[in-house]
Structures are given as C-alpha cells and as structure tokens.
Amino acid sequence: MAPPRSFLWSRRIFLTLLTSFVLVPVYVMVSSSLKPLADVSGKFRWIPSGLTLRPYVDIWSTVPLAKYFVNSLIVAGAATICSVVIAVFSAYAVSRYDFRGKRVFTVTVLSTQMFPGILFLLPLFLIYVNIGNATGIALFGSRGGLILTYLTFSLPFSIWMLIGYFDSVPRDLDEAALVDGCGPLGALFRVVVPAAIPGIVAVAVYAFMTAWGEVLFASVMTNDATRTLAVGLQGYSTLNDVYWNQIMAASLVVSVPVVAGFLLLQRYLVAGLTAGAVK
Amino acid sequence: MTTTTAASAEPGERTVRKSSPGAARGPRRTGRIKRIGLPYLLLLPALVLELLVHLVPMVIGIVMSFKELTQFYIRDWGTAPWAGFDNYSVSVHFDEPVGKALLHSFFVTIAFTLLSVGLCWLIGTAAAVYMQDNFVGRGVLRALFLVPYALPVYAAVITWVFMFQHDNGLVNHVLHDQLHLTDKPSFWLIGDNSFYALLTVSVWKGWPFAFLIVMAGLQNIPGELYEAAALDGAGLWQQLRRITLPSLRPVNQVLVLVLFLWTFNDFNTPFVLFGRTAPDSADLISVHIYQASFVTWNFGTGSAMSVLLLLFLLVVTGAYLLLTSRGRKTADV
Numbered sequence: 001m002a003p004p005r006s007f008l009w010s011r012r013i014f015l016t017l018l019t020s021f022v023l024v025p026v027y028v029m030v031s032s033s034l035k036p037l038a039d040v041s042g043k044f045r046w047i048p049s050g051l052t053l054r055p056y057v058d059i060w061s062t063v064p065l066a067k068y069f070v071n072s073l074i075v076a077g078a079a080t081i082c083s084v085v086i087a088v089f090s091a092y093a094v095s096r097y098d099f100r101g102k103r104v105f106t107v108t109v110l111s112t113q114m115f116p117g118i119l120f121l122l123p124l125f126l127i128y129v130n131i132g133n134a135t136g137i138a139l140f141g142s143r144g145g146l147i148l149t150y151l152t153f154s155l156p157f158s159i160w161m162l163i164g165y166f167d168s169v170p171r172d173l174d175e176a177a178l179v180d181g182c183g184p185l186g187a188l189f190r191v192v193v194p195a196a197i198p199g200i201v202a203v204a205v206y207a208f209m210t211a212w213g214e215v216l217f218a219s220v221m222t223n224d225a226t227r228t229l230a231v232g233l234q235g236y237s238t239l240n241d242v243y244w245n246q247i248m249a250a251s252l253v254v255s256v257p258v259v260a261g262f263l264l265l266q267r268y269l270v271a272g273l274t275a276g277a278v279k
Numbered sequence: 280m281t282t283t284t285a286a287s288a289e290p291g292e293r294t295v296r297k298s299s300p301g302a303a304r305g306p307r308r309t310g311r312i313k314r315i316g317l318p319y320l321l322l323l324p325a326l327v328l329e330l331l332v333h334l335v336p337m338v339i340g341i342v343m344s345f346k347e348l349t350q351f352y353i354r355d356w357g358t359a360p361w362a363g364f365d366n367y368s369v370s371v372h373f374d375e376p377v378g379k380a381l382l383h384s385f386f387v388t389i390a391f392t393l394l395s396v397g398l399c400w401l402i403g404t405a406a407a408v409y410m411q412d413n414f415v416g417r418g419v420l421r422a423l424f425l426v427p428y429a430l431p432v433y434a435a436v437i438t439w440v441f442m443f444q445h446d447n448g449l450v451n452h453v454l455h456d457q458l459h460l461t462d463k464p465s466f467w468l469i470g471d472n473s474f475y476a477l478l479t480v481s482v483w484k485g486w487p488f489a490f491l492i493v494m495a496g497l498q499n500i501p502g503e504l505y506e507a508a509a510l511d512g513a514g515l516w517q518q519l520r521r522i523t524l525p526s527l528r529p530v531n532q533v534l535v536l537v538l539f540l541w542t543f544n545d546f547n548t549p550f551v552l553f554g555r556t557a558p559d560s561a562d563l564i565s566v567h568i569y570q571a572s573f574v575t576w577n578f579g580t581g582s583a584m585s586v587l588l589l590l591f592l593l594v595v596t597g598a599y600l601l602l603t604s605r606g607r608k609t610a611d612v
Binding site for chain 2: 015019021099114120126209212219230
C-alpha cells in the first residue's frame, strides 16, 4: 500500500532539511581544508577561491601530528581491547551464572555511568601521582594511566550491552558444549563469543570512539610525549594566526579512520543495540 | 596491575578446561567448587577497575570536599586542614558570589539538558519513523546521519567553532550577508548567543544516537500490527500514536535517561567550544566545576560541588527509575 502524498512530501522536506543540517559542517570541514590561508582568514565563501593541498602537507610540521596520532592509536586501541575482553568475561558471568551479589554488581557498574567525569578527575590525578611516588610506576602523564582510565569509561555500557546480547544466545548451545566436555571458558569462547560477534564488534566500536574522542582527561593527564589528538589539535592556533585550513585538514585526517570504521561496522552496532540495549 | 589479573584469570581457567575432560567422572567436587568461584573470577578484572578508577576516587572526592584544599596542599593533600561543611555552605549560599554562580550554572545546565534531550529525541524519532519503510537512497541517508555521531568530539566541535567565528564564520555569512536577518554580524561564542550555539552543536552531535536506538526499537515491532491497523482503517498518524509510540515506550525510557545523563555531564562539547571558562549564558556545570577547581585552584569547593551534583543525579535517576518501573508494572497488568 503506497503511503499518501502528504506523508511523502513531509518526509521529503524533513529529510532534506535534516541532511543539510548534518552535511553543512562536513562541507565546511572538507572545503576549508582545501583553501589557501588567505581564503579561510577572510569572509566565508561557499566556493573556494582556489584549491590547494598545502594544508595537508603543512599539518604534519606545524604540530607533531604523527606523534599525537600514534599516541591516540595506542591509547584507544589498548583501551578498546582490554575493555572488550573484560566486558566479555563480566557479561558472561552475569548472563550465565547465578551468584550472590549479582544485582549489586550490575547496579554498581551501571550507576557509574551517571557520575560526571569531573567528579573523579582530581582524585584520580592524586591517586596516579601517589602510586607513582610509592611504586615508581608512572601512571600520571603516561599512556598507561590514560588507557586505564579510558577503558573504564566504556566498560559499564559494554557490559550492559553484552549481557543483553549474551542473553539472546540460546543457553542450550553452551550447555551442550559443557556436556561435550568443554570447560566454561571453552563454552564461552567456542560458542557464546562466536554467536555474539555483532554485539562484541558494536561494543568495540563504542569503546574505540569513546577513547578516541575524550578531551578532559587527555588535557590534564598527558605531557609533551604522550599528548593525544584531542589536545594536539589546539596547537594550530598561535598568538598571531589561526591556521583554520590546517585545523580543518587535521580534523578530517583524524576523523577519517573512526568514521570509516564506524560506517563499515554500523550494521553491527545497530544489531548490537537491538539485542542489547533495547531489551 | 589490573591487566595482569585479566591475563592470569584466563590461563588459570584454561588448565581447568584441559584437565576436566579426563577427570570428568572422578573428583567432581573440585569442579563444582571452581564453578562457584568462577563467576567472581570472571568479574574480578571489571571489579578491580571499577574500584580503582571510579569508586575509590569517588570516596577520595568526598573526603576532599571536607578539606580546605588549595594549591598549597595539592602535593600532599592528606595534610590539608579539615574544613567541615565549609565547602558545602559556600556552595549553597546562593546570595554570595560562589553559590550564586553555582545556582546559575545549575539552571543553565537544566535548561540546556532538557532542550537538547528533547530536540535530540524528537529529531531522532522523526527521522527513524520516516525511514521505517524502504525507499531509494535510504541506506545512504542512514549512513550520512551517523556521521556526526562517529566524528571525534573535538574535530566536530572545532568545525563548529570555525563556523561560529565572528568575521570569517559561515553562520554570520549566511544570517547577515546572505539572508540579512541580523543588523550586524553577531558574536556566537561569547554573550547570550552562546547558549544557542552550544545547543545547536549538542543537538547536531547527539540526535543520531536517538535515531540509532529508535531505529533498533522499531525493528522489534511486528509488521502484522500495522497491517491489522491499516485494515481497520487507521491512518498513519493513528498508527504512530497507537502502535509506534506505545511500543517504543521501554526503549524511550532507557534512551531518555541515557541521553539525560550524557548531556547533563557533558564536558567535551563546551570545553572545545569555549575553552576553560565558558560564557555565563552557557556555563554548564561540569565546566563550572572544572573552572572552580583548576582555574581558581580551589579543589575543596570543586569537590563539594561535584558531590552535590552527584547527589542531584542520584535523586533524579532514582525517581525516574521508580516512576518508569511503576509505569511498566501497571502496563503489564
């Protein structure tokens, strides 16, 4: 049955407006990254006066962007891997076992979602400094400290989503594996994890994006050697000049990996949300 | 430290698995004891991390809020003198400068959060409902709509900063030069307009999440419901009101709570948009507390404000969960 015309028209108008709202900043980012400095410093123009790839060359020398990139990659990558593994274990325990304190655990973990990040910024900073003084393990200013912090940011959401996902994997499957002589971890890795791959991918994507985009802790807890992209991009504004074309080029460069990865994997994220968060 | 616990949990269990097929008929008791311990072992890494990075800092934060913690004591914060409830009374004396600013920031945050969550939900739901059935270009649009969500916060927000520039920004170019809506180019990142600038960015960045969740929720509504309703002569509007929205209720309850908490606590967006000190009209509470702690160096007061904020969030979330779960129970009956 075809929908009525009025519906089709309202849909066209709404979706066109929404698409422009979404795309205008993307257009600004792309077009400005190809403009000469004189063009981005003057009045805004929809059509660039001339196209140049110069900003894409200069971004690497104006600030040590490559170093920041590597730092971000290490921090976000390590945080993602650890957080996914830990979330898989926890979600499996909650989904498949009855044990004392189960409710307390889930409620505690979930409620950390509501804590404002600012609440533990300073205490965490003090703890890291104290651990450093006491044991010589440098957490403050190191990538390790950031990794540790970031992996807990995505953990509650990941555990929550994976519990829902694991619940949707029929219990008979891993019980059969247990009967066949698998240990509990064998059942987890041979049966439950493969069946829950979409949910696990979704959680990984979420964890990576959270770590890649975090600003607050990155700006307090890093030094020259460990600075991530979130802080590094501020280096393009100097006292005399703001290199808007380079800022836009650098923003685009740091965005491409996450956006591409996300768009490739978004199918899984939607599937993961359907099975996890929604139920 | 924590990574080693994660790693050691795994090989420890591997050995159990290897030995269990051979010993399956023999000593079952050890197997059973291990089973009982197993869930705790699996939870251990998550527990240790949550303790270290969330719960212990929270306790320390609460202790700090009772101390006179200025920059002189930051190296050895334990020696800072006790302040009793001073930090709290400073924060809640609403006729004094500190309390007044905090109260103002609180109301700004509430207004901002309600508007942002409402708009994100509205746009996300409308988009998801409009895109429920298949049409040409739907897949492309869906991917496009997720771009703001996928972009790293600082890259996205810095682009908006560029667009909001007074002299060379797109917003003034469109509003002033092209549409002639304003007498002269406006300032967007200082003064009263900054509230709307912040709101725009927050909605732009946040609505795709609502879209994603609602879309996922729509997939769970059986198509037969719509077919039956259409047979009974229900129009699209009625189908939306009688089927779609009620079916989405449990999804929406979770969605709204999550959006509320994320928006209320958002630090990244205002921080990249305005820097360490936000304009008065857009002085969100996280940035306000950051400013109280790290710019004016009064960590004790900053901690007290954080604790007050946490208490508020606890009460709101608790009340919300209570209300929605009661609603759900009566709906089931």
